[in-house]
Amino acid sequence: MGGRRWLTKDFFILMTPAFVLLLIFIIYPLLNTFYLSFTHWDGMTQPKFVGISNYREMFHDPLFWTSVKNNLFIFIVFLPLVTLVGLGFAVLLHNKAVFGRNVLRGLVMLGMVMPMTVVGIVWMLLLDPHAGIVNRILEIFGVAPRAWIQDPSTAIYFVILGSLWAWQGFTTTVFLAGLEGLDVEVLEAAWIDGANAWQRFRYVILPLLKPALIVVVTMSAIYILKVFDLIYVLSGGESVPMYLFVLAYMVYYEIFYNFRWGYAAAIATLLTVSVFVFSLGMLKRMISERGVESG
Amino acid sequence: MRVVKVSTRYKVTINLVAWTIGVILFIPLLALVMASIRPFAEIVNGWWNFHNAHFTLINYKQVWDAGFWRYILNSLLIATFATILPILIAGMAAYGFTSFSFPVKTLLFLTLVAIQVVPQQAVIVPLLKLFRDLHMYNQYYGIILVHSTFALPWTIFFLRNFFKAIPKDYEEAARIDGLSDVGIYFRVILPIALPAIISVAVVQFIFVWQDLFFALTLLRPDKWPVSAGVTTFISRYNPNWGQLTAAGTLSIIVPILVYVLLQKYYMKGVTGGIKG
Numbered sequence: 001m002g003g004r005r006w007l008t009k010d011f012f013i014l015m016t017p018a019f020v021l022l023l024i025f026i027i028y029p030l031l032n033t034f035y036l037s038f039t040h041w042d043g044m045t046q047p048k049f050v051g052i053s054n055y056r057e058m059f060h061d062p063l064f065w066t067s068v069k070n071n072l073f074i075f076i077v078f079l080p081l082v083t084l085v086g087l088g089f090a091v092l093l094h095n096k097a098v099f100g101r102n103v104l105r106g107l108v109m110l111g112m113v114m115p116m117t118v119v120g121i122v123w124m125l126l127l128d129p130h131a132g133i134v135n136r137i138l139e140i141f142g143v144a145p146r147a148w149i150q151d152p153s154t155a156i157y158f159v160i161l162g163s164l165w166a167w168q169g170f171t172t173t174v175f176l177a178g179l180e181g182l183d184v185e186v187l188e189a190a191w192i193d194g195a196n197a198w199q200r201f202r203y204v205i206l207p208l209l210k211p212a213l214i215v216v217v218t219m220s221a222i223y224i225l226k227v228f229d230l231i232y233v234l235s236g237g238e239s240v241p242m243y244l245f246v247l248a249y250m251v252y253y254e255i256f257y258n259f260r261w262g263y264a265a266a267i268a269t270l271l272t273v274s275v276f277v278f279s280l281g282m283l284k285r286m287i288s289e290r291g292v293e294s295g
Numbered sequence: 296m297r298v299v300k301v302s303t304r305y306k307v308t309i310n311l312v313a314w315t316i317g318v319i320l321f322i323p324l325l326a327l328v329m330a331s332i333r334p335f336a337e338i339v340n341g342w343w344n345f346h347n348a349h350f351t352l353i354n355y356k357q358v359w360d361a362g363f364w365r366y367i368l369n370s371l372l373i374a375t376f377a378t379i380l381p382i383l384i385a386g387m388a389a390y391g392f393t394s395f396s397f398p399v400k401t402l403l404f405l406t407l408v409a410i411q412v413v414p415q416q417a418v419i420v421p422l423l424k425l426f427r428d429l430h431m432y433n434q435y436y437g438i439i440l441v442h443s444t445f446a447l448p449w450t451i452f453f454l455r456n457f458f459k460a461i462p463k464d465y466e467e468a469a470r471i472d473g474l475s476d477v478g479i480y481f482r483v484i485l486p487i488a489l490p491a492i493i494s495v496a497v498v499q500f501i502f503v504w505q506d507l508f509f510a511l512t513l514l515r516p517d518k519w520p521v522s523a524g525v526t527t528f529i530s531r532y533n534p535n536w537g538q539l540t541a542a543g544t545l546s547i548i549v550p551i552l553v554y555v556l557l558q559k560y561y562m563k564g565v566t567g568g569i570k571g
Contacts, residue, residue, distance in 0.1 A: 006395040006397040009477070011397070012478065014390055014477065017384045018386075021444040021468075022447055022448075025440065025445075027406075028421070029419075029425070030417055033418060033419075033421055036544065054380060092313050093313070100314075101338075104313060108320060110323075113550045113554040114550060115505040117328070121525065123327055124431050125327070125534075128534075131341060136341065184549055204551070225414075226414050226415075228507065232507065232526065233526060234531070247416075252508070252512070261423075271416055272413065272414055272416070283408055
């Protein structure tokens with residue numbers, strides 16, 4: 001490799017389509033969103049440059065703060081939960097004493113391959129005060145039935161549960177792949193050294209799972225920061241109740257209900273920056289591991 | 296490893312735990328299907344209640360007659376083309392990356408890696424304007440192009456890692472036979488890379504099938520895929536569970552089938568990010 005002449009017709013035939021598309025549909029709009037976040041714009045007339053007015057407005061917008069609060073709450077509950085659940089399932093499904101592991105692996109992925117709107121419908125049914133099985137099961141433990149989704153103080157758990165059911169398939173699968181890639185000799189050495197099960201897990205397996213852990217935490221963080229479908233499903237054709245707003249839904253709402261495209265761009269920018277911040281660790285690792293230079 | 300004695304009690308316990316979890320994970324799907332094949336009056340008393348149970352396909356008929364088949368056709372169309380197109384284009388670029396060295400290679404590659412995580416919301420405002428100006432709004436090819444582009448960064452990354460592992464001898468031999476780079480890509484590299492391409496295809500197909508945000512924003516309801524179409528059956532205050540779950544079941548048949556048939560490839564695609 002290395003020395004081949006690149007200024008050839010073939011080189012450009014191979015590379016041009018991809019980068020033209022990326023330029024038109026991602027790179028240009030991404031930069032443009034950043035610019036538009038400093039404008040007032042209804043989507044029709046010319047955008048008017050207004051400096052940081054949109055960002056200043058956010059601080060006084062109760063809808064914005066509700067969204068941030070919801071995003072944060074979902075994030076803080078979901079992230080450790082989905083990581084631990086994934087790790088636990090992976091360890092369980094990696095255990096050779098478990099029968100039918102392939103069937104179980106398939107079951108884990110069910111929620112992962114269907115549209116989140118259908119996941120939403122399923123959980124609406126499960127949590128329904130009358131037709132839902134969750135209330136019936138809780139009744140056995142003496143918990144009175146309630147309208148989980150209709151109640152503003154508990155509706156957010158619907159989002160967390162639905163996301164958890166759907167996304168644990170990803171975290172479990174990534175941890176499983178990590179476990180399967182472990183070096184048997186290292187484990188054997190730890191075994192011979194007399195480490196017990198917990199010590200082997202804590203001091204040998206867990207450090208070796210670090211790459212998988214980074215992927216899981218990063219991808220889960222990105223996934224949950226962008227939560228949108230499960231919120232949209234609750235709108236029932238109208239707008240979502242205000243107490244359930246999240247940033248991704250707010251972008252949609254400001255575009256299609258308020259026609260404040262500049263403001264929507266500002267919120268989208270904020271969302272994008274948070275996604276990038278949480279991705280940095282993983283992206284850096286991808287770059288160094290894959291060796292950009294080695295081609 | 297040395298032979299470890301496993302007690303029967305340990306075996307029973309761990310299987311009990313694993314299969315209890317398995318059943319819990321399966322309940323949501325069971326609920327969806329069960330509610331879809333029972334009359335409304337019975338669902339309200341609980342789909343798990345088999346006392347005096349009746350089964351019916353009336354919900355499916357109603358949903359189908361209400362035009363749900365349209366959403367399925369839209370999904371099939373969009374997901375199929377938004378899978379084939381990016382694979383062709385990403386494969387070409389990935390091959391360009393592996394077989395050429397060029398001045399801004401590192402920069403381009405870093406851009407690709409970073410772009411992977413751009414959320415759909417980050418582009419939607421300018422995209423709506425662009426779509427209006429270019430008359431791409433509410434056109435199948437518009438959303439297909441956008442989905443294809445969003446697939447490119449990770450697909451190029453994934454395929455490049457695979458291409459790198461292909462021995463150079465194949466290429467050299469083909470070059471001696473007089474094939475051009477484009478020819479080598481189509482006749483030599485693509486066939487060898489078929490497993491990787493299937494992995495990418497399955498992941499991308501299922502991903503596009505699931506997408507809601509671009510569908511809602513770039514298409515009118517008549518061109519909506521199932522992910523958005525299914526929401527037209529939702530009503531906040533008195534849900535018609537039968538129709539809702541029948542529509543939901545119809546929406547997941549294709550992706551579940553694809554997943555079941557190509558599970559091995561899907562898993563490879565999903566975990567590609569860590570094992571390379």
